[in-house]
Amino acid sequence: MFFESGKDERDLSYCEPLYYIPQLSDELNPTRRQVMDWTDEQLNEYLIKLQKYLVDLFEKDNISFFGSTMDRARIIKTLQALDELNTINNKDIFEDGFITGFQHFELAINHWFPEMVSIDVNSAISILDAVKDFIKLKKKFYRTVVENRLKNYKSDLNTVFPPFKYAFKVASGNQTVTNIRCTVAKWIYQNVPKDPGEFIVWDPSMGWAGRLASFLAAARQSSASQNVYIGTDPNTKIKDRYLMIKDFWSNWIRPLNNTEVYPLCCGSEVAHEQEIFQKYIGKGNLVYTSPPYFDKEHYSDETTQSYLKFPVYEQWRDGFLRPTIQNASMFLKPGGYMYWNIADIKRGSVWYTLEDDSKKFAEEFGLEYKYILYMRMGANRFPGAPNSKNLIMHKGNYVKFEPVFVFQKR
Numbered sequence: 001m002f003f004e005s006g007k008d009e010r011d012l013s014y015c016e017p018l019y020y021i022p023q024l025s026d027e028l029n030p031t032r033r034q035v036m037d038w039t040d041e042q043l044n045e046y047l048i049k050l051q052k053y054l055v056d057l058f059e060k061d062n063i064s065f066f067g068s069t070m071d072r073a074r075i076i077k078t079l080q081a082l083d084e085l086n087t088i089n090n091k092d093i094f095e096d097g098f099i100t101g102f103q104h105f106e107l108a109i110n111h112w113f114p115e116m117v118s119i120d121v122n123s124a125i126s127i128l129d130a131v132k133d134f135i136k137l138k139k140k141f142y143r144t145v146v147e148n149r150l151k152n153y154k155s156d157l158n159t160v161f162p163p164f165k166y167a168f169k170v171a172s173g174n175q176t177v178t179n180i181r182c183t184v185a186k187w188i189y190q191n192v193p194k195d196p197g198e199f200i201v202w203d204p205s206m207g208w209a210g211r212l213a214s215f216l217a218a219a220r221q222s223s224a225s226q227n228v229y230i231g232t233d234p235n236t237k238i239k240d241r242y243l244m245i246k247d248f249w250s251n252w253i254r255p256l257n258n259t260e261v262y263p264l265c266c267g268s269e270v271a272h273e274q275e276i277f278q279k280y281i282g283k284g285n286l287v288y289t290s291p292p293y294f295d296k297e298h299y300s301d302e303t304t305q306s307y308l309k310f311p312v313y314e315q316w317r318d319g320f321l322r323p324t325i326q327n328a329s330m331f332l333k334p335g336g337y338m339y340w341n342i343a344d345i346k347r348g349s350v351w352y353t354l355e356d357d358s359k360k361f362a363e364e365f366g367l368e369y370k371y372i373l374y375m376r377m378g379a380n381r382f383p384g385a386p387n388s389k390n391l392i393m394h395k396g397n398y399v400k401f402e403p404v405f406v407f408q409k410r
Contacts, residue, residue: 015247017111019063020071024161028053033156035145047138054131064114066127066165066176068107078108079253083217087187094187098394099404100376101183106210110179112241113208119177120298127169127176140168177297180207180290180341184375185214188339188404190221192286199224200280202331204268204289204324206231207299209245211288212261216249219259227259230276232268234304239265267304269323272330284331290341291324294352313352321354322361329365329409338367338407341375343390351389355403367407374401 028050038046057063070078082105087093093101110116118128130136143149144167145160152163169176189201199222203211212231219227231242242263250256262276268291271277292299294316295307303309310316328338340362342354359369374392377400391398 012247012251015244015251017072017075017248018241019061019067019111019114020075021069022057022063022065029159029161031157031159032145032148032153035160036156043141044138047134047141051131051134051137055128058114058117058128062114064117066117066131066169067114068110069162069165070108070111075108075111076252078105079213079217079249081105082108082182082186082213083220083249083253085183085186085217086221087183087190088221090187093183094191097372098374098376098401099184099187101181101187102376102378103183105182106179106208106213109182109209109213109245112245113238115237115300116177116179116208121177122296130168144168177208180210180214181375182210182214182217185211185288186218188288189215189218189286192288192337192339193335194222194224194285196223196225198226198228198283199286200228200284201230201286201288202271202277202280202284202328203229203231204271204287204328205291206233206242206263207290209242212242212263213245213249216246216253216256216259216261219256220254222258225258228262228280229260230262230264230280232264232266232271232274232277234265234267234302234306235300236265236302237300239263267306267309267320268327269306269320271324271327277327277331281330282333284333285336286339287328287331287337288339288341291321293343293345293354296345317357321357322364325358325361325367326365329362329367332367332409334409336409338362338409339373340405340407341402342405343402346389355405358405362405362407366410368410370406370408373404373406375404376400377402 030046035043054065057065081103093099118126120126125133141164144152145164150167150170152167201215206212212229215227215229233239243261246256246261264271264274264276266274292306294313295311298307299305301308306316306320310319332338340358342358344355345352362369374394390401390403392401
């Protein structure tokens, strides 16, 4: 049942986002002018209180201060907009092989995943760990607030937050983990060829549920009588969130009468061992995901994580990447598609060839390479000749992209 009024006799709180934008007290959010008048001792006292508040907020209340910043009403409005978006023949999203779309609907989904701020990326410490480092916190605070190096404060009457929140993420030098852009994912779901019967999808790496949310939204305009999403992810800490999002969607966005979701808590390399996966072997229309880029992001410290299970690249390639693609081929019916968003990574002076290795395994298991889609990464343009991987000329400038390789099962 769908409850438009937002009221129901049942308790629906179980599926609510885990956090909304927290409010700071005046004590923790002074004006820049007040900060400028402090002694070093006063600044230290303030930062100790601020540090404790931010860390406790995450570790005790599961609230991510440095995460997304929506209230409940805006989350619902954002997801409704994603649900209503029609990407078919939309040149603002796809044109000449380039997928753009920077509406950032995924920021609403991030509210179910406060853990995103605790993820290490590219061997750098997480945003949360940077906050826990008092010396680092003070250094960034002094540069961004007192010295105003990033010019975030237009007036001394501006309060410390929210500018410091965004400035800290930039100034800390730590890359934050991101979600898949829902506009891109919905475009793929809407534009891949499908049957009038069931539209059956496997997402090998569910991650932060951006593809799941896009699948739920795409079901609105789907011509299929039944839409089935099977996802795998070994992270036990977030395994319940996927059905929470589905139930929230069904209750507050749109009833999902023609949609089934099966989240499986396991690695994609062993998906074939799961009964639900076995049920759909040879029936799948689409495999679409962005798998782990070996050890680029440490999603959890559980031993089932592929970077811990296979800590050497060659082990990961043969023990995780190869069987995952083998499972993808097994899942798809003849003529089904695999959209594979992956990119090479560099460690020191060594490049790990995730792209070519994926193509090699796809060919081995009967998946024919068809073409590449260029997924734009940000709106930045580079007018000069680049000395960087995955830059391509587009409309007169070089732009950053990640490849989405498209395969079809023979």
